[in-house]
Amino acid sequence: KKSTQVFILCDKRVDASIVLISFRGTEPFDPDDWNTDIDYSWYKIPKMGRIHMGFLEALGLGNRIQVSTLQFHLQGHSLKRSYSATEVNYDTSSLFVERKDGSLEMDKENAYYVVRSKLKDLLHEHKKAKFIVTGHSLGGALAVLFPAVLLFHKEEELLKRLLGVYTFGQPRVGDQQFERFMEDHLCHPKSKYLRVVYCNDLVPRLPYDNKIFLYKHFGTCLYYDSLYIEQV
Secondary structure, X not given: OOXXXXXXXXXXXXXXXXXXXXXXXXXXXXXXXXXXHHOOOEEEEOOOEEEEHHHHHHOOOOEOOEHHHHHHHOOOOOOOOEEOHHHOOOOOHHHEEEOOOOOEXXXXXXXXXXXXXXXXXXXXXXXXXXXXXXXXXHXXXXXXXXXXXXXXXXXXXXXXXXEEEEEEOOOXXXXXXXXXXHHHHHOOOOOOEEEEEEOOOOHHXXXXXXXXXXXXXXXXXXXXXXXXXXXX
């Protein structure tokens, strides 16, 4: 069974300045993690571009077997209201749990919604805090994708408190349109996104950026050679 692990912590118990969200990286002996890293399939989101389907699945935003589940999550449907049976078709029924009154409520136990809900609670509790999203390898891809989906869902109040996105050994996440979308929102007027790469790490070279697969990196890259010396 595929799972996504994420750690959320504050720098102080009271009046915190930083909320840190860290997505776990690829585990060396986990075939599901490696299958996600080397997967080349994508899903196109209007105005946003093509995004790696495996990373969307890892964030709990649907699955490729029922493509309509991806459409439902990425159309920004509200979690706060209930749905009638006529609003839910067979393909999306797995996204819902039944209330006592017979109405359906979207299941909130997917990684993206759990993290978003916890983040809102912590930022409400710590009025002056900003948040950082980070991750290594597969976790780096999810660290990029999390604020991207916040942007798509128009979570402006949350994004005002985003301090930065910092990834380590992160694979490519989307195509050139996604690159432009993220550059516009994360890298201007001041870059909030830093991508750390070690020269002998295979994962940042995946998925390929050739004419067939079209995946692109973006943002500021901090590249380190085999002696761990930063290269300009």
